[in-house]
Amino acid sequence: MKKIPVRHLKDSFFENRFSIRAIEPLVANVDLIHELHRHDFYFILFIKNGNGEHEIDFVKHVVKDFSVFFIRPGQVHQLKLQKGSSGFMIQFTSDFYGPKEVPAMQVLRKVSNKNLCQLSEMRIEQIYLLLNSILQEFTQKQERYTEVIKSYLNVLFISIARQSYHPNKIPNEAKLYAQERLEELQDLLEKNIHTKKQVNDYAEMLSMTPYQLNAITKASLKKTVSELINEYIILEAKRILIGTVSQVNQVADTLGYDDPSYFIRFFKKQTGLTPEAFRQNFK
Template sequence: MKAFPVYDIIGLGVTQNDVLVKPFAPYIQEHQKLLVPHRHSFFHVGYFTAGRGTHTIDFEHFQVKPFQIYFMVPGQVHHWNFEGEIAGYVLNFSTSFFQSFLMRPDYLNNFSFFSGIAKDSVLDLPPSLQIKIKKIFEDMIDLRETINPMNLDTLRVKALELFLYISASYTGKNQGSSLVNQTVIRNFQRLIDQNFQTLRLPKDYANLLYVTPNYLNALCSDMLGMSAGELIRNRIVLEAKRLLVNLELPISSIAYELNFNDNSYFTKFFKKHVGVTPEEFRRQF
C-alpha cells in the first residue's frame, strides 16, 4: 500500500476555469476512485440532501446525514462509505479560483469551516438554510453548464454567497468572540500549519503573533476548548498519521521528517497522544 493518492482538479474532468459543480450522485458514479482514502490539491465542498453512511476526514469519522455540509482544504485526507443511494451537490475549486477576483489570496481564511480542522468543517444546516443552500447549488450548476467570463464571475459570487450565508448562520460557541480574537486564532492555526515541524512551543508562536504565551493559551482554551500546546501537538500527530499510511516510508524517516531527535522519542510521543504505537497504527491500515 502506498501513500494516499492526491487528485488534482484537472484529473476530475475540469479542463478550464478551475471549478467543478454538479449533483453528488453522478459525481461519485464518474469517479469511483474517490471512495477510497485520498487527498485533493483543491478546495472541496459537499452538501448531502439524502442518504446515509460515514465520512472520514483526517482520520475523524462523521455520520453522513441529510442537510449536512462539509468543507475541505487542499491536503486533507478523506473518504466516504455510503449505505445505499446518496444525493446532494459537490463544489470543487482550485486555490487560484478566487484570487484574481478578490485580490485577497487569504480571503477564505475568514471562514472557520475552511480552517482544515475536521470537526469545524462538518456542519448540520438548520431548516432555515436548507432550501436556500440547495437553490444556490442549483444556480451554480446552471451557470457552470453555460460558462463564459460573465457567468464565471456570477458563479464566484454565488459560491461566496453560500459561504457567507453559512458563516452568518453558524451558531458555534465562538460566535460572540471579538473579531480580534478570532483573527489571532486563525493566524495561530495558519502558522502552526506552516511551522509545526520546527516550532513546537506556544511561546514561539506567541512571538510571531505579538501576544503573550499566557494570552494565546487562554484564548485557545476559551475559543477551542484546548490549550495552545494541544493545538500544536494535534497538528504533529495528524501529519504523522498521514505519513504512516505510506508503508514504503520507514518510521525512522517519518521521525526525521517531523524533526524528532530519534525514533524512540517519536514512538513515545505518538503512543502518548494516539494510544497506540506507530507500528500498531500502521497495521490498522
Template sequence: MSSTRKPKLIKNPQDFKKQYLSETGQISCDFGQARTQNFFEVMPLEKLKTFHKEHPFSATRRSFYTLVLVTRGKVKETIGFKSYEFGANTLYFVPENQLHTIEHWSNDVKGYHVIFDADYFLLCLRHQVKLNHYPFFQPDNDLFMKVSETEADAIIELFEKMSFEYSQRKSINDDLLVRLYLNILLIEIERIYRHKKQTEQSGIPKSQQLVTQYRKMVAEHYLSKRQVSDYAALLYVTPHYLNDTVKAVTGKPASEFIYEVLITEAKSLLIQTQHTVTQIAGELNYADQSYFCRFFKKQTGKSPQEFRRKHMHNS
C-alpha cells in the same frame, strides 16, 4: 504491509476521474479536458454516483478544494483523522491538500459536488482573497455544517444557477458567470457559517478569542513552528501571557495544542496510508525517527506501530 504505497495526489479533473469514476458511460462535463490549473467542475451527486466506482478507495490528497451539499441519502468519508457520516441538508468541505478517503455513498444520495483550484477562484476577483481564509476551509474548524430547509433552498438555487451557466459555456474559457456564482456561493455559505458560529459563541471573552486565534495558527503552522514563543510573536503577546491564558481557558498548557495537532496528523497518516514510520516522521519534519516514536508514545501511550496494529484490528 507495503511500505511504498502513498496517498494518491489528485491534481486535476483527469486524476479525479481515474481515481473515482468507472470507464463506462459518458459524463457530460469536462472531466476529459486536459486542464491542470484554473479548473472547475460541478455535478449533481446522483449523477456522480452513477459513474462512481464500487470499491473501497485509497487515501488521497487533492490539490484543489471540494465543496459538497448533501440533500438526500448518506455519505461516509474520512477527512484528516476523523470519520464522518453526512445526511440530508449537510454541507461539507475538503480543504486543499487535506488527507481524504471516500468510504461509501448510499444509493439514494442526492446533492451537488464541486471541485475547483485556487487559481480558478482568484481569476474573477479584484482582490486576491485566499480560499483558506474561509473558516470552513481551515482544518482546525468544523469541516461541515447542517443547514435549515430555507438555507438549503438558497444554496441549492445558487448551485443550480452555477450548474446551468456551466452547461451553457461555448468553450472551457467561457465561464465568467460560473466564476461569479462560485464567488457568491462561497460568500453566502460563509455568512451562514459565521452566523451559526456567532450564535454558538456570542459573549465570548477576549481570553477565549486569543485561544481560538492561537489554535487556528497552530493548525496552519505546526510543521514549521513548534514553540509557543513562535505563536506568541505572531499574536503580539508574551509567551508567558499566552501560556497562562490558554491554560486558564482550557486547563492545558499552550504546548499541548501543538502536540495534539502533530499527533492527529500522525494518526491520520498511520491509519490512511501505508507509509513507514520513518516516512511519516519525515513528513512531520522530524529528522530523528526515534525521537518521533518517543514523542508519539508519550502522547498516546502506544508506539506508532502499536497504534497502527490496534486500528487495523478494530476496523
C-alpha cells in the same frame, strides 16, 4: 501497504481550478465509494438527502440529510455514499478563491475550520438556490463567469457560517476577534507544523504574546497552545504513516525530529501506540 493517492483537480472529471456537479448521476444505481485518499484542493460535499459514512482525518462522520462536509488541502478522507442520495460536489484550488483577498480568505477559513456542518432545512433550501446558480454559471460560461462564481461562493460561505450563530445572539467584537485569531492559528499550524513546534513561533506570527494566545485557546477549546501543537503533530504523523510507506525514522525526519526514538516516545505518549503499531492497526 499501498500509498494513499493524492488527487489533483486536473486528474478528475472536474476542470482546472474550479468545478461543481450534482451527485445524483453518480449514485443513481450504485453507492459512491471513494477509498482513502488526500487532495491538494478544497472539496465540499453538500448533502440534501442521503446516507452513508465519511471518515476525515481518522474521524468518522455519519452522512445524513442537510449535511455539508469541508475537506481542506492535505486532509485524508474516505467516503461511502448510498445510492439515491442527492446534493452537490464543489472543488476548487486555493488560488481560485481565498488567498489574494483577505475577506475571502477569512470566510473560507471560518467555514472550513470544521469538517462537518449540519444545516437546518430552511438554510439548505437557501443554499440550494445558490448552488444551482453556481452550476448555471459554470455550465454556461458566459462573460466573466468566474467572477460571478466567486461572488456566489462568498455569499454561500457566509450563509453557512451564519448557521453557527444563534440569530438572537450575535457574537460581540471580543469573541469575533478571538475566533478569528483561533482560526488563523489553526491555519498556521496546518501549514507550518513540520518546521515550527514552539508556542512562541505562532504567537509571533500572530503578533501576540504567548499568554494572549493561550488565553484564546483555553477559552475556546479548553486546551493550551502546546496541547494544540501536539495534536497537529500527531495528526500529521498519522497522515504520513498511513499515506506513505516511509520508515518511522523517515517520518520523524519529515516532521523535524532529529532523534527518531524521541519521536516514537512522543507518539506513544500521545496515542498509546507506537507509530508502527498505529500503522499496523489501521490496515
